[in-house]
Amino acid sequence: MTRILALLVTINVLPAGAAAEPAAPAAAVSTGAAKGAAKKPERLPPQTEFPGEPDPTRIKWLRSLANRNDLRGRKPGLFSDFMDALLGSDSKSDILDRPYGIALDAKGRIYVTDTGTGRLHILDPGAGKAKSLEGSGDFALTSAVGVAVDPAGNVYVSDSADNSVKAFGPDHKPRWRADRLGTVAGELNRPTGLAWSPRGELVVIDSGNHRLAAFSPEGKFLRAFCQGGKDVGALSLAANIWAEADGTLVVSDPVAARVHLFTSTGAFISGFGEAGDSAGYMARPRGVASDSDGNIYVVDAVFSRVQMFDRQGQLLMYFGAPGGRSAEFGMPAGIAIDPTDRVYVVDGNNSRVQVFQYLKVPASAYEVPASSEPAKK
Numbered sequence: 001m002t003r004i005l006a007l008l009v010t011i012n013v014l015p016a017g018a019a020a021e022p023a024a025p026a027a028a029v030s031t032g033a034a035k036g037a038a039k040k041p042e043r044l045p046p047q048t049e050f051p052g053e054p055d056p057t058r059i060k061w062l063r064s065l066a067n068r069n070d071l072r073g074r075k076p077g078l079f080s081d082f083m084d085a086l087l088g089s090d091s092k093s094d095i096l097d098r099p100y101g102i103a104l105d106a107k108g109r110i111y112v113t114d115t116g117t118g119r120l121h122i123l124d125p126g127a128g129k130a131k132s133l134e135g136s137g138d139f140a141l142t143s144a145v146g147v148a149v150d151p152a153g154n155v156y157v158s159d160s161a162d163n164s165v166k167a168f169g170p171d172h173k174p175r176w177r178a179d180r181l182g183t184v185a186g187e188l189n190r191p192t193g194l195a196w197s198p199r200g201e202l203v204v205i206d207s208g209n210h211r212l213a214a215f216s217p218e219g220k221f222l223r224a225f226c227q228g229g230k231d232v233g234a235l236s237l238a239a240n241i242w243a244e245a246d247g248t249l250v251v252s253d254p255v256a257a258r259v260h261l262f263t264s265t266g267a268f269i270s271g272f273g274e275a276g277d278s279a280g281y282m283a284r285p286r287g288v289a290s291d292s293d294g295n296i297y298v299v300d301a302v303f304s305r306v307q308m309f310d311r312q313g314q315l316l317m318y319f320g321a322p323g324g325r326s327a328e329f330g331m332p333a334g335i336a337i338d339p340t341d342r343v344y345v346v347d348g349n350n351s352r353v354q355v356f357q358y359l360k361v362p363a364s365a366y367e368v369p370a371s372s373e374p375a376k377k
Contacts, residue, residue: 048327050319059319059356061327065123066352067094072128095121095130096351102334102344103147110344111155112353113144120144120157139166139174146194148202150217156202158191165191165204167219176219183209186221195243199264203249205238212266225266233260233268240334242289250288250296257282259298272313280315287335287346291358297335299345304329306345324350
């Protein structure tokens with residue numbers, strides 16, 4: 001069949017009565033490279049240490065978690081390589097589809113919400129296993145977005161499709177749900193990011209109501225704060241949240257292209273960020289987190305990179321680039337950092353979680369990239 005198709009392609013169909021022109025002489029074929037011919041540029045390997053020479057490494061790429069082989073620390077076998085070549089895939093995920101939110105527990109497990117499947121995936125690199133939480137009945141997950149885990153192992157998931165927050169115990173059995181749609185205190189409208197506060201409460205980004213809401217571990221509504229408005233620090237359409245060890249809340253606001261810092265009770269501390277297309281500016285900030293030195297990491301879905309700022313909003317460095325190779329991103333979203341400064345970034349379009357290590361260096365070692373300007377207050 002292949003030969004027949006090839007012959008059909010080479011046949012020249014002429015109009016009736018037209019004479020065929022003599023065939024042009026065949027071009028000479030050279031077995032060697034023509035002298036002076038331009039060589040196809042070689043594709044450089046991806047950058048995995050940042051910011052790059054001659055500066056000292058501050059962020060180092062460690063691994064990707066896309067499939068069960070990654071969790072087990074195994075390299076794909078011949079059959080996997082064959083299937084990847086046949087299907088045109090590269091480290092294809094057999095767990096994640098469109099991952100978004102992320103949280104970590106004290107046992108090293110990684111909780112990832114998946115907007116593609118609507119589920120919550122629980123990755124356990126230590127055991128080399130993964131499982132999914134779908135829920136059922138009133139606790140069925142339809143559009144899992146945010147996730148948080150408390151010290152007791154209770155898991156909280158925001159489900160934007162039905163305007164709810166659903167709580168599961170350490171055994172992943174249903175505990176309670178908050179699902180009253182509305183604008184008054186205790187009601188929710190498109191909840192997104194979640195964070196467990198050191199105050200012992202769950203903080204919910206109530207995106208549709210432009211505010212934050214706090215719930216007790218038992219599901220009791222405690223208060224609404226950071227109400228939307230025109231005041232400094234008002235939330236436009238917040239998306240993700242991170243609670244620091246002292247209770248400080250770091251909130252990303254993609255519509256305003258800003259990051260806000262609040263006390264654990266909602267008092268405004270500071271904010272930084274401005275819309276722009278160069279380093280230090282923001283296009284669509286998503287996940288936020290901070291390391292043990294207090295540096296604030298902001299994931300930008302449009303720029304496909306993670307920017308690191310100091311507490312005053314000064315850009316320190318950034319890492320990542322658009323693509324699908326190691327340390328490259330496609331619509332990155334959530335981020336989480338563990339006590340050892342291991343950085344986990346959700347790589348949405350590449351269906352994986354990428355893991356980096358923050359290497360402590362003196363503050364004096366940081367230099368703002370030449371193309372950047374300080375993020376404005």
